[in-house]
Each structure stands twice: as structure tokens, then as C-alpha cells.
Amino acid sequence: MGNWNLEGSLLKSNWSYSSLKFLGLSGRKFSREFFNSIGNSSTSFSGELPRSIGNLKSLKHLELSSTSFSGELPSSIGNLKSLEHLELSATNFSGELPSSIGNLESLKHLPLNYCNFIGLIPTSLGKLTHITDLFVSSTSFIGSIPTSLGNLTQIINLVLSNNKFTGVIPASLGNLTKLTYLDLSSNSFSGLLPSSLFNLPNLSTLYLWNNQLVGSLPSHVSGLNLIDISLSSNFLNGTLPSWLFSMPSLETLYLDDNQFVGEIGEFKYNSLKYLDLSYNKLHGSIPRSVSRLVNLTTLFLSSNNLSIMLGSEMFSKLKNLKTLDLSNNSFSINNNAAYALPNLQNLNLAYSNISEFPIFLRLTTNLQSLDLSNNRIYGQVPRWLGDVGMNSLYYVDLRNNLLQGPFPILNSSNLQLIFFSKNNLTGEIPSFICNATYLQVLDLSHNNLSGMIPKCLVNSTSLSVLDLRMNSLHGTIPATFVIRNNFRTINLNGNQLEGPLPQSLVNCKNLEVLDLGNNKINGTFPYWLGSLKKLQVLVIRSNRFQGHIGNPNTKFPFPNLRIIDISNNQFNGLLPITYFEYLKAMMNIDESGVASKYMGENYYQDSLNIMMKGHYIEMERVLTILTSIDFSNNSFRGEMPKIIGRLKSLKGLNFSYNNLIGYIPSSIGNLTNLEWLDLSFNKLSGEIPSQLVDLTSLGVLKLSHNQLTGHIPSGNQFNTFNNDSYTENLGLCGFPLSITCDNHEAKQPPPPPTLQQDENLEHENGFGWQAVSIGYACGTIFGMFVGYLMFKIGKPKCLVRIVKLDSISCLED
Numbered sequence: 001m002g003n004w005n006l007e008g009s010l011l012k013s014n015w016s017y018s019s020l021k022f023l024g025l026s027g028r029k030f031s032r033e034f035f036n037s038i039g040n041s042s043t044s045f046s047g048e049l050p051r052s053i054g055n056l057k058s059l060k061h062l063e064l065s066s067t068s069f070s071g072e073l074p075s076s077i078g079n080l081k082s083l084e085h086l087e088l089s090a091t092n093f094s095g096e097l098p099s100s101i102g103n104l105e106s107l108k109h110l111p112l113n114y115c116n117f118i119g120l121i122p123t124s125l126g127k128l129t130h131i132t133d134l135f136v137s138s139t140s141f142i143g144s145i146p147t148s149l150g151n152l153t154q155i156i157n158l159v160l161s162n163n164k165f166t167g168v169i170p171a172s173l174g175n176l177t178k179l180t181y182l183d184l185s186s187n188s189f190s191g192l193l194p195s196s197l198f199n200l201p202n203l204s205t206l207y208l209w210n211n212q213l214v215g216s217l218p219s220h221v222s223g224l225n226l227i228d229i230s231l232s233s234n235f236l237n238g239t240l241p242s243w244l245f246s247m248p249s250l251e252t253l254y255l256d257d258n259q260f261v262g263e264i265g266e267f268k269y270n271s272l273k274y275l276d277l278s279y280n281k282l283h284g285s286i287p288r289s290v291s292r293l294v295n296l297t298t299l300f301l302s303s304n305n306l307s308i309m310l311g312s313e314m315f316s317k318l319k320n321l322k323t324l325d326l327s328n329n330s331f332s333i334n335n336n337a338a339y340a341l342p343n344l345q346n347l348n349l350a351y352s353n354i355s356e357f358p359i360f361l362r363l364t365t366n367l368q369s370l371d372l373s374n375n376r377i378y379g380q381v382p383r384w385l386g387d388v389g390m391n392s393l394y395y396v397d398l399r400n401n402l403l404q405g406p407f408p409i410l411n412s413s414n415l416q417l418i419f420f421s422k423n424n425l426t427g428e429i430p431s432f433i434c435n436a437t438y439l440q441v442l443d444l445s446h447n448n449l450s451g452m453i454p455k456c457l458v459n460s461t462s463l464s465v466l467d468l469r470m471n472s473l474h475g476t477i478p479a480t481f482v483i484r485n486n487f488r489t490i491n492l493n494g495n496q497l498e499g500p501l502p503q504s505l506v507n508c509k510n511l512e513v514l515d516l517g518n519n520k521i522n523g524t525f526p527y528w529l530g531s532l533k534k535l536q537v538l539v540i541r542s543n544r545f546q547g548h549i550g551n552p553n554t555k556f557p558f559p560n561l562r563i564i565d566i567s568n569n570q571f572n573g574l575l576p577i578t579y580f581e582y583l584k585a586m587m588n589i590d591e592s593g594v595a596s597k598y599m600g601e602n603y604y605q606d607s608l609n610i611m612m613k614g615h616y617i618e619m620e621r622v623l624t625i626l627t628s629i630d631f632s633n634n635s636f637r638g639e640m641p642k643i644i645g646r647l648k649s650l651k652g653l654n655f656s657y658n659n660l661i662g663y664i665p666s667s668i669g670n671l672t673n674l675e676w677l678d679l680s681f682n683k684l685s686g687e688i689p690s691q692l693v694d695l696t697s698l699g700v701l702k703l704s705h706n707q708l709t710g711h712i713p714s715g716n717q718f719n720t721f722n723n724d725s726y727t728e729n730l731g732l733c734g735f736p737l738s739i740t741c742d743n744h745e746a747k748q749p750p751p752p753p754t755l756q757q758d759e760n761l762e763h764e765n766g767f768g769w770q771a772v773s774i775g776y777a778c779g780t781i782f783g784m785f786v787g788y789l790m791f792k793i794g795k796p797k798c799l800v801r802i803v804k805l806d807s808i809s810c811l812e813d
Contacts (some may be wrong), residue, residue, distance in 0.1 A: 008304075047071065054079035062493055063087040065111070068093065070432040073117075080101035089113040089135070089160045102127040111135040112221075113159075118142070126151040137183075138162045145184075150175040164188040169208075170197050183207040185230070193236065195219065201225065209254065210231050217241050230254040232276070240282075245289075256280070256300060263305075267292050278325065281583040285309075291317045302348065304328040309333075310349070319343065327351050327371070331759055335359040338678055350374050350397070357381075361388050373419065375402040381408035395603070398423070399443065406430075407449070414438060417603050421445040421467070422794070441465040441604050441620060445491065453478055453492075458504075469493040469515065471499060475502075477521075478721060481507045489606055490574065493539065501526050501540075508532065513599065513606050515539040517565065525549040525571065530557025536585070536599070537608065537622075539569040543629065548573035550552045552582070563622075565610065565630040567654070572635040575660075577643060586627045586647040599622045613676040613700040620667045623798070626650035630677065640684075645670040655677040656702065661762035664708075676700040688713055688732075701725045708732050711741045 010595065012743070026373075047070045047782075054076025056062075060083060068094045076087075078100025085103065089111045097117045101110075102124025108131055118140045126148025132155055142164045150172025152158075158179060173182070174196025180203060189211040195218035197206060202691075204225055208233035216238030224247050232254045239262035248269045253647035256276040264277065270292045283305040290296075291314040299321060301308075306329045312663035316339035325344040331352040336567040348371040349358070355376045359368070363582050367389035377398070384407045393412035396419070407430050410418075412781040415436040421443045424523040426452030429444065439460065441730035442512040445467045452475035455692050457466060469491045476499035477492065487508040498520040505514070512534050522544040529535060531554045538561060549571060558564075562585045599606040607620050611630055627649050636658040644653070645667025651670075652675060660682040668677070669691025677695075688703065698717045702725055709731030712718065719735075733741040 024627065027169055028436040039552055049074055049542065049704040053077065057081060058082055060106075061085045064091055065089040067091055072096075073098055073101075075100040077101060080104060080363070082106055085109040087111055088115060093117060093284055097122055099124045101125065105130065105456070108132055109133045110137060111733075112148075112261060113137040115139045121146055122551060123148045125149060126338070128152060130153065131155055133157045134453070135159045136163065142166070144168070145170055147172045151175060153178065157178055157181040160187070161182040165189060166446050168192070168309055169194050169197075172195060174199065176238070177201060179203055181205045184211070186210045188212055189242065190214070193231075198222075200224075204228065204249075206230070217244070224555060228252040231258065233257040235259060237261065239263075240277075245269075251295075253277075254281055263287075270294055272296055274298045278302040278304070280304055282306060288314050291315050293318065296321055299322040300325045301329065306330065307332075308352075310354075312337070315339065315341065315360075319801075322346065324348070333358055334644040340364065345369070345392070357385065361385070364388055365390070365682065370394050370638055371395075371397040372401070373397045373401045377403060379403070381404035382446075383409075386411045395436070417441045419443045420447070423447055425449060427451070434459070437462065439463055439603075440486075441467075443467040443604065444467045444471070447471055449473060451475075455480065455498075455735070463487060464510075464601070465489045467604075468490045468495070471495055473497060473580075477502055477516075479504055481505055483507050485510075487511050488601070489604070491515040492519065492608075493517045493521055503528055505529065506531055509534070511535055512560075513537040513608075515608065516543065517541040517609075524597050527557070527565070530554045530579075532558075534560055536560050537563040537606070539563070539608070539610075541569070542722045546570035549576040549579070551576075551578050556582050556584075558583060561628045562586060562624075562649075563610070564610070565628070567611070567630045567632040567634070571631075572637070575636050575640040575641060576632070580641060580643050580647070586629075586649050588648060598622060600622055613653060614678065614702065624650055624811060628654075631653040631658070632656040633658075637661070639663070640665050640679075642667045643784070646673065649672055649673055649723075652676045654682045655682065658682055660684055662686070662693075664689055664703075668692060669694045671695065672697065674698055677707070680700040681705045683707055685709070687711070693718055704728050712737065 009056065013813050014177060038772035047068065049069045051074045051661040053074060057079065059080050060086070062083060065087045071097035075098040081104070083104050084106050086107060090113065093777050094116045095575065097121040099122040102122060110131060110133070112579065120143040121136070121141055123146040129151060131152055132491070138161050144167030145160065145165060149169040150170060150488065153175065155176055156178055158181070159177070167189065169184060169189050174194060174437050177200060179200055182203060182205065184196065184370050185207045190213065191364065191390065192215040192383040193213050195329070198221035200729035202225060202393050205256040207230045208228060209230045211234055213234040213236060215236065217236065221243050226247060227249050228460045229252065230252065231347045235258065237259040240260055242265055245265040246268045249271060250269065251271055252274040253272060253418065254276045257279040257528060260280040260282060264282060264287050266287045267289040273295050275296065275298065276708065278300040279302070281304065283490055284740065285307050286301065290435050294317060296318055297320050302325045308326055308331050308334045310331055313544065318341065320340055320343055322343055324344060325348040327348045328351040331349065331354045333354055333356060335356065335358070340360055342363065343366060345366055345368045347367065350371045350373045352375055355378055359376060361575050362384050368387070370393065381403055387779045391412050392413045392414060394416040399419045403425055405425065406427040407420070407425050408434055410432060410801040416438050417440060425447040427449065429449060432441065432522045434454060440462055441464060443465065449471040453473055455466065456476040457463060458480060461482060461484060464486050465488060467489065469495065473495040474497065477497055479502040481502065481504040485508055488510050489512065491513065493515045500523040501521055506528055511532050517539045520543065523547060524547045527550065529538065529550050535558060544571065559578060561583055573804050605621050607618065608622050609616055609618050610628065627650055637660065639662035640655065640660055642665045644665060648670060650671050651673055656678045662684065663686035664684055664691035666681065669689060672695065674699050676699060682704040685708065688708060690713045693713045693715045701721050703724060703729040712726060712732055712734040714735060722736050726737060734740040
């Protein structure tokens with residue numbers, strides 16, 4: 001039609017709209033005048049589809065997808081008895097789907113994908129006996145599938161995926177004998193799997209993955225025309241029936257993430273291309289008939305109890321195999337077998353207890369990803385590994401093995417993800433790393449690498465994760481972090497790095513984790529890091545930082561900081577109260593729905609060594625709700641700020657081993673998420689605030705070695721703490737200490753002594769009234785003299801000096 005004005009042409013024409021057969025409005029906006037003209041109606045148009053649409057009695061094709069119509073779909077839509085195709089995908093209609101839609105007796109195609117309809121699917125859909133295609137995907141429909149859908153005997157494609165449907169799958173769907181494509185995936189269907197679905201004579205695709213189906217697969221089926229079966233991520237159990245291995249047309253079989261047991265049967269066909277039986281409870285060996293599957297491109301058998309001989313002849317015939325995942329099984333390797341998998345692109349043998357590199361890798365020239373992590377591979381990495389996938393390898397994971405010797409040379413120009421952590425590699429970081437221009441993650445942590453950090457790493461614009469912790473690297477951190485870099489995590493903890501922290505770190509605008517702990521870095525507090533809006537973790541503990549922490553130089557410093565550890569340095573001065581005012585991420589965190597979310601990316605998850613409840617703990621994964629402050633082992637002085645009580649999401653607070661004075665703020669009682677509190681080895685005084693009893697999540701409390709007094713609060717968690725929480729506070733009393741509190745005597749002042757008591761007191765102390773009289777006279781004369789000097793001189797320092805001298809002379813007299 002070109003770019004003609006649809007609305008204008010329709011309005012100017014002399015067509016009879018009542019005989020209109022095709023109306024396509026997809027992606028367009030129309031005026032009130034247009035819709036008034038359609039139905040000769042005075043209906044006002046305000047974004048809703050007017051009821052006058054029902055006047056187009058001859059309409060056969062109505063497309064409304066991706067329009068701006070809103071409101072409810074008018075029930076008058078049911079008047080379109082001649083309608084064969086109704087396209088409602090990606091519309092903004094709301095409310096329930098009108099039951100009148102069941103009156104469209106001629107309807108054949110009904111796409112409802114990505115709509116905003118809510119409520120139940122109307123049972124009247126069962127009246128659409130001529131329908132061949134029903135697509136209801138990614139909507140907000142709820143409830144069960146009406147059994148009336150079993151009346152749609154002409155239907156060929158039925159898609160109800162990615163909704164909120166519940167209940168059982170109705171057995172009446174077994175009546176749909178013309179059905180070729182059935183997709184009920186990503187819902188919450190429960191109950192047994194209807195065996196009738198496997199007896200549909202024309203069904204070629206069956207997708208039921210990601211539901212809550214239980215029970216076993218039927219032992220006998222008659223519908224053997226299935227091509228694609230996906231029952232992944234359910235609770236199906238029992239053994240795998242023999243018909244699964246005898247279906248001549250089957251190309252895709254996904255049964256992963258269930259609870260199937262027993263052995264894998266012998267394959268009697270060779271049509272299979274994709275096989276996934278991973279994350280089940282299968283045992284035994286891989287059947288030799290796997291060698292029949294010459295068309296197989298993907299084989300997933302990971303996380304079972306299979307016994308696998310890697311290198312046996314059964315794999316030698318799988319020339320088309322591109323992805324092989326046998327991880328988390330029991331392995332043995334036959335490196336004497338000479339065969340190759342020339343098209344292999346992805347190999348995963350992690351957690352397989354292997355002790356050497358599979359020799360068939362030498363001839364795998366197209367490899368893209370290699371995962372041999374968490375095994376017992378010992379010794380040096382063979383040189384030939386560097387040539388594997390020379391132009392294609394982008395992911396290599398050898399972490400947590402027993403590798404020794406120098407870091408291997410990898411010749412692939414496409415490297416993006418390198419994981420060699422937790423080995424015994426030595427020597428320097430090799431120069432080939434600088435040639436990996438696409439490198440995103442470099443994890444060489446927990447090795448024995450030495451030398452300096454290559455400057456090219458901080459000059460990278462592609463690197464997102466640099467994890468070099470727990471090595472023996474020395475020298476300074478390279479000073480030139482380039483503008484527009486992509487760093488998200490920098491972890492250099494546990495090396496021998498020294499010198500100042502480079503201020504070019506402010507160029508790392510995407511930085512979320514910075515861990516530089518346990519080095520020899522010096523200088524003052526890096527206040528300029530406060531401008532990094534995405535920074536969540538800052539660890540600089542156990543270095544040589546010193547001096548005061550002044551006021552921030554940015555307007556809202558550290559807005560997303562959740563973990564800060566500056567312990568074991570030489571900071572002094574007052575606690576930086578101003579910074580506490582801006583720690584927004586520690587003030588209010590809604591923990592609902594995020595408890596299982598961890599920091600990191602798809603391939604790399606952040607881990608931290610953090611002081612938690614009095615012990616350093618290596619956290620392999622860090623929950624995004626974890627928040628803690630550790631300022632311990634410094635020389636901070638002054639009082640604790642009341643504003644600490646605003647940090648309501650705080651899990652841990654450690655101010656121990658400083659010189660803090662004053663009272664414990666009662667506002668700490670607001671920190672209801674607090675799990676550990678350590679204020680020990682300070683000079684805090686006063687009573688323990690009773691508000692701390694409200695901290696029902698508190699598991700560790702350390703208040704020892706202070707100057708606290710009064711009664712220890714009781715109730716809730718305070719009934720669980722032992723003496724160690726309060727030692728060396730001579731003024732404390734009450735449980736769990738052996739010192740009891742006598743509240744009555746504490747409130748009453750001691751009575752004045754009698755004359756006899758006075759005399760006894762004189763003898764006991766060695767002072768009589770004579771000595772007191774002499775002291776009184778001496779004090780009077782000295783006081784008059786000091787007053788005269790104050791009047792004449794007015795210098796307190798001189799006064800102090802004179803007081804000391806005259807006090808001594810008076811005692812000598």
C-alpha cells in the first residue's frame with residue numbers, strides 16, 4: 001500500500017463499512033472521527049476500542065496488535081460471527097477476556113501473546129470449534145485450564161506458555177487428535193502427567209518444562225510421531241521407559257532437572273540431535289548405543305551418578321558433536337585411544353575426579369569453551385593446550401586443580417574469560433594477557449604468582465573482573481586506570497603491594513567491589529572513591545593507611561556502599577560522622593525477594609574474606625543484603641555518633657580496639673537486622689542501653705574491656721550471651737556475671753558517720769583531727785595565694801605549674 005494515509009483514505013471513500021472484511025490497525029493510532037464513521041455511532045473515542053466495532057458483521061480479519069488501545073475489550077466483539085482471524089497480541093487491553101469471544105463461531109486464529117488480560121480463561125473458548133491456532137503466551141491469566149478446551153477438535157497449535165496457570169493439566173486435551181504443537185511450559189501446573197498427551201497421533205512437539213508435575217512417564221504410548229519433547233524442571237520420577245529410546249522421529253529430548261532413576265536404555269534410532277538427561281539420579285554406564293547417534297550435536301549428562309570412560313570408542317563416531325557436558329559424574333580417562341571430535345565447541349568435565357588432560361583435546365581446533373575445573377589434574381599444563389581453539393577459544397576454566405609450574409601460554413586471540421584460581425602456579429603473569437583485547441574476566445587468585453601487575457590490565461577497556469588476590473605480587477598498583485574502563489570488580493587482597501592508591505581509580509565508574517586488604521598500601525583515606533556511585537564493597541583493611549578521615553568532597557558520597565572494612569590501619573581522629581549520613585544503601589533495604597540474590601555476573605560471582613561474628617570467614621558468594629561496617633584496630637577517638645541508628649539494614653558493626661569514649665548510643669536499638677556488634681577494647685562508659693534488648697537477630701555481642709556500669713539488660717538475645725561479652729567492665733553487674741545488683745542500696749546515699757565511727761575511721765586511716773586541722777590551714781593559705789596570682793597574672797598554664805610546685809612543698813612541710 002505504500003505510505004498512504006489509511007485513516008484519511010477510509011474516511012474519504014464511499015465504502016460500506018458494514019461489508020468490510022479486512023481491518024488491520026496494528027501499530028496505528030486513530031481519531032474519534034474515524035471510529036464514529038465506522039459504526040455510524042456517537043461513541044466518544046478516548047483510547048478505548050468503541051463498542052461500534054461489533055457492527056462490522058462481515059469482518060473476517062481484525063488485527064489490533066501493538067496498538068495503543070486501552071481499557072476492556074468490548075463484549076460486542078462477539079458479534080463478529082464471520083471473524084476468522086483476531087490478532088490481539090501486545091495490546092494494552094486490561095480486565096478479563098470477555099466470555100462473548102466464544103461466540104466467534106468462525107474464528108480460526110487467536111493470538112493473545114503479551115497482553116494485559118487478567119483473571120481466568122473463559123470456558124466459552126471451548127465453543128471455538130473451528131479454531132486451529134490459539135496462542136496465549138506471556139500474559140497474566142491465572143487459574144486452571146478449562147476442560148472445555150478439549151472440544152477444540154480442529155486445533156493444530158496450542159500455546160499457553162509463560163503464564164500463571166495452576167492445577168492439573170486436563171485429560172480432555174487428549175481429545176485434540178489434530179494437535180501437532182502443544183506448549184504449556186513455564187506455568188505452575190501440578191499433579192500427574194496425563195498419559196493421553198503421549199497418545200495424540202499427530203503431536204510432534206510437547207513442551208511441559210518448568211512446571212510442578214509429578215509421577216512417572218507412561219510405560220506405553222501409541223503416539224510415536226513426536227519430534228521434540230521437553231519435560232525439564234519438574235518433579236518427575238521413576239525409570240526412563242523403553243519407548244523413549246525407540247521413537248524413530250525423535251530429535252530433541254530434554255528430561256533434565258527431574259528425579260529420574262535407573263539406567264539409560266539402549267538407543268534404537270539415530271535421529272536424535274539434542275539429548276539432555278542432566279540433574280537426575282541416573283546411574284550405571286553410558287550405553288554403547290550412544291555411538292549410533294551420529295546426528296547428535298548436544299549431549300548433557302551432568303550431575304548424575306554415571307560411570308563414564310572418556311576416551312572409549314563410543315564417542316569416536318560422534319563427529320557432529322558440538323557440546324558435551326559430562327560434569328559431576330564419576331570418570332576415568334583412556335588417553336591411549338586415538339580419536340578426535342573435530343566439531344566440538346563446548347566441553348565441560350568439571351567435578352569429574354579426573355587427574356589428567358583428555359588427549360583428544362589436542363585435535364579439537366574449534367573449541368570455544370573448556371571447563372575442567374574442580375578436578376585433580378596435577379602437574380604442569382601441557383604446551384599443546386595453548387593451541388586448542390587457537391582462533392575460537394573464549395572461555396577456559398581450570399580453577400581448583402593441582403596445577404604447578406608457570407602460567408600456560410594460551411594462543412587464542414578471542415579469550416574473554418580466564419579462570420585459573422586455586423592452583424599452585426608460579427612465576428609472573430604472562431605477557432600474552434596483554435594481547436587478549438576482548439578479555440572480560442581474569443581470575444588468577446589463590447596461586448603463587450609473583451612479579452608486578454602488568455600495566456596493560458588497568459589500561460583495558462573491556463576487563464570487568466580483575467581477581468589477583470592471594471598471590472605474591474609486589475610493587476605498586478599501576479597508576480593509569482583509563483577513562484571509560486569497564487571494571488566492576490577489582491580484588492587484589494593478600495599480596496605485597498605497596499605505595500599509594502592511584503587516584504585514577506575514580507575512572508572506574510562501574511566499580512562495585514574494591515578489595516585491597518592485606519597489603520602494604522599507604523597514604524590517607526581515599527575519600528575520592530566516594531564519587532563512585534555504584535561502589536558497594538570497599539575493603540582496605542590491614543594496610544598502612546593513616547591520618548584523619550576528613551569530610552567528603554562529594555555531595556553524596558558512597559550512596560550504594562554496603563560493606564566497608566578499614567580495620568587494622570593507622571587511622572585516627574574522630575569517627576567520620578558525615579560519611580555515616582550518606583550511607584543510603586545501609587539505611588533501608590527490603591530483604592523480601594532478594595535473599596537468594598548474590599553479587600556477581602553469569603560467569604563470576606564475587607567472594608570476600610570478611611570478619612563476621614568475631615571470625616574471618618571466606619564467603620564464596622556474597623548476598624546482596626549483607627551490610628557491615630568494620631573500623632576496628634585503629635586509633636579513632638571521641639564518641640559514637642547517634643546517627644548510626646539510621647543504618648537499619650546493618651548486619652555487623654565493629655568499632656573494637658579504638659579509643660572511643662562516652663555512652664553507647666541508645667539509637668543502636670533501631671538496628672533490628674544487626675547480627676554482630678563488637679565495641680570491645682575502648683573506653684566507653686555509662687550503662688548498656690536497654691534498647692539493645694530489641695535486637696532479636698543479635699548473635700554476637702562484645703562489650704568487654706570498657707568502663708561500662710550498671711545492670712546488664714535482660715531478655716531476648718541478652719539471655720544467651722556469656723561472661724566473655726562483658727569482661728573487664730568493673731562497674732557492670734547482673735546475669736551472666738557473678739556480681740549481683742542491689743538496686744535499693746545503689747539508690748540510697750551512705751548515712752553520715754557517728755562520732756565513734758569517726759574516731760575509728762581516724763585510727764584505721766592513720767589521720768586524726770590534728771592532721772586534718774594542719775591540712776585545712778595549709779590549704780587556706782595556699783588558696784589565698786593562688787587567688788592573688790590569678791588576679792595579677794590570669795594565666796592558667798602558670799597556675800597549673802605553680803599548683804604542682806606548691807603542692808609538693810606543702811607536703812614536704
